[in-house]
Amino acid sequence: MSPLSLLARLGRLALGALAAVGRVALFAISTFTHMLRPPYYPREFALSLLQIGWLSLPVVGLTAVFTGGALALQIYAGGARFNAEAVVPQIVAIGMVRELGPVLVGLMIAARVTSSIAAEIATMKVTEQIDALVTLSTNPMQYLVAPRVLAALITVPLLVGIGDIIGIAGGYAVAVHNLDFNAAAYLKNTVDFLEPLDVISSLVKGAFFGVIAATMGCYYGMQSGRGAQGVGSATKSSVEAAAVLILAANFILTGVFFSL
Amino acid sequence: MTQDQSPPPMIKMDGVYKAFGSNRVLRGMNLSIPRGSSMVIIGGSGTGKSVALKSVLGLIKPDAGEIYVDGKPAGSGDRDAFLARFGMLFQGGALFDSLPVWQNVAFRLQRGSLKRPADEARAIAIEKLRRVGLKPDVADRLPAELSGGMQKRVGLARAIAADPEIIFFDEPTTGLDPIMSGVINDLIREIVVEMGATAMTITHDMSSVRAIADNVAMLHDGVIQWAGPVADLDQSGDPYLDQFIHGRAEGPIEAVR
Numbered sequence: 001m002s003p004l005s006l007l008a009r010l011g012r013l014a015l016g017a018l019a020a021v022g023r024v025a026l027f028a029i030s031t032f033t034h035m036l037r038p039p040y041y042p043r044e045f046a047l048s049l050l051q052i053g054w055l056s057l058p059v060v061g062l063t064a065v066f067t068g069g070a071l072a073l074q075i076y077a078g079g080a081r082f083n084a085e086a087v088v089p090q091i092v093a094i095g096m097v098r099e100l101g102p103v104l105v106g107l108m109i110a111a112r113v114t115s116s117i118a119a120e121i122a123t124m125k126v127t128e129q130i131d132a133l134v135t136l137s138t139n140p141m142q143y144l145v146a147p148r149v150l151a152a153l154i155t156v157p158l159l160v161g162i163g164d165i166i167g168i169a170g171g172y173a174v175a176v177h178n179l180d181f182n183a184a185a186y187l188k189n190t191v192d193f194l195e196p197l198d199v200i201s202s203l204v205k206g207a208f209f210g211v212i213a214a215t216m217g218c219y220y221g222m223q224s225g226r227g228a229q230g231v232g233s234a235t236k237s238s239v240e241a242a243a244v245l246i247l248a249a250n251f252i253l254t255g256v257f258f259s260l
Numbered sequence: 261m262t263q264d265q266s267p268p269p270m271i272k273m274d275g276v277y278k279a280f281g282s283n284r285v286l287r288g289m290n291l292s293i294p295r296g297s298s299m300v301i302i303g304g305s306g307t308g309k310s311v312a313l314k315s316v317l318g319l320i321k322p323d324a325g326e327i328y329v330d331g332k333p334a335g336s337g338d339r340d341a342f343l344a345r346f347g348m349l350f351q352g353g354a355l356f357d358s359l360p361v362w363q364n365v366a367f368r369l370q371r372g373s374l375k376r377p378a379d380e381a382r383a384i385a386i387e388k389l390r391r392v393g394l395k396p397d398v399a400d401r402l403p404a405e406l407s408g409g410m411q412k413r414v415g416l417a418r419a420i421a422a423d424p425e426i427i428f429f430d431e432p433t434t435g436l437d438p439i440m441s442g443v444i445n446d447l448i449r450e451i452v453v454e455m456g457a458t459a460m461t462i463t464h465d466m467s468s469v470r471a472i473a474d475n476v477a478m479l480h481d482g483v484i485q486w487a488g489p490v491a492d493l494d495q496s497g498d499p500y501l502d503q504f505i506h507g508r509a510e511g512p513i514e515a516v517r
Contacts, residue, residue, distance in 0.1 A: 039371060047358075124356075131319050132354035136368045136418075137343045 024241075027219045028211075034139065035146040044147040052113050052148070052214070053155030057162065059112055063104050064096070064163040068170025071095055076179050088181065089189035092171035097198045098258070101164035103250050106209030109156055110242035114217040117148055118238035121221025122231040130222070145218040149211060156210025157203040164202055201257040208253060209246045216242035268331035270295040270426060270458040271316060276325035277482075278311055285311050286322070287482030293475075295330075298452050298459040300469045300490075302504060303479035304513065309462035310351075312479065313428055316460070317346060329426070340373055347419035347457075351431040353411040355403035355418070362399035365389060365417045374422050388417040392447055409440040416444070420451055427452065429461040433468050445471035466505055469493070478504060480513065 001009075071092050079085045121144060124130050133140050168190060175181040220238035224230045271293040278286040285308035293299040301309050314320040316327055318335045327334040335342065355364045365385035369376045376384070386396045392413040403411055412432065419427055432448060433441035445468050452459045452472075461472050469476055470490065477487040478501050486498040493505060503511030 041371075127352055128350045128354040129356055131314070132348070132350055132356070134319055135317055135343060135346060135348045137340045137372045137374075138367075 034141040048148045048151030064167035065170035068167035069174040072171035072174040089186045090193040093190045096167035102205035105160045105163040106246040109213045114213045114242040117217030118221040118235045122224030122234040149214040152210035152214035157206035160206030272328040274326040277323045297474045300461045300473035345425045347424035348428040349415045349419045353415040368422045392417045426458045
């Protein structure tokens, strides 16, 4: 392959990637404008709150409790190398609230919610239900997309907050029952060490991750190709994109909150 | 000099072009459907019948050409008001999985400009279900619990729920057994006549054509190859139409083997 054709291929790839970013950005803008203007669909919104928020609680709780417990064990084992076992409550708290809570909840939401939204909307597209909505004077952006993204914007920060608490509780349970920490001292250290900014950053990350997860599910669902393969491809791409964007957004938000 | 006082056709497609990449589907399609008549468009798979139908509704934007509905350019004016004039039966039914049957039928009556109280919408849905031969106990079932024929009937009930002026039928008998196809064909004919609606149907099924159509148009190579009254179908002298309606492998239309 000549250098020129390699350059041309790279250029095409770069242009393709930029065009994809542009399409997603336009879709996100369109979603927010549809969120703000009537008609509103309270039933769809309520169902989305249930699906994205309430029904995600078990997986979020389990993920958080095991992560918090494992974190306590790791910090204790690592800290023991230089007589710093006592920092377990502080590191579990800061680790869960600043990073692991939002990121793990975000990734679990990407796995559970993004895939489900993408598969549902893609199936609706393939079976002409989206076209049917249009012929019934119903805008799919308003009926399908806006309620889901709004529900994710509201519920994922709550899930992150709950995940943070359950994760800390997991660390507490392991520290108190297995590592002989004093229960009251553990809780006092946790509360004393956490700052409001830690909690705020956690919840703000949750809001961003929720929007990313729901928007990617809706976008890839609406862009789905034909047939079962189209639905499968849309679902896979939506989860990949959501996971990568959540990790990238986490890096940027961490920088914004704690490094600038 | 006398002026033409006849009303404009309900649907008029004038030199409509549509391509998907290098695939030129419609290549200057012209079609006129008089008010209150039933037009059936026939043609092989992939000839653009669905594209033509979706272009009228604005689900697909033509590359060139004009489409008029009741004398006005399609898509001009209020989009909701425009779409409220239409009902459509989709090929696979396109029923909303998550909603019970009555809410599917009454979908348009529960939101937007045609919104009614829930009780009234449900009563209308049950009446429309009865009109297509379904009992009221179907109303609370989910679409997935129904047979293919029942789903088509529910789709038909949804298409007529808001008493539209124009009804589109996309392959109404696909996937149904011959007896159920006959039932659906008869229902479509009865309903279109009863409502005085303008109908546009696309199908491969010649029994549907003969049962539903006042006029027939054959789409081939992106243009209307032949159009005329259904009574002239067998004496058209058009070799393309003859090959299609008799299902012959030999003829001017090349079959992909």
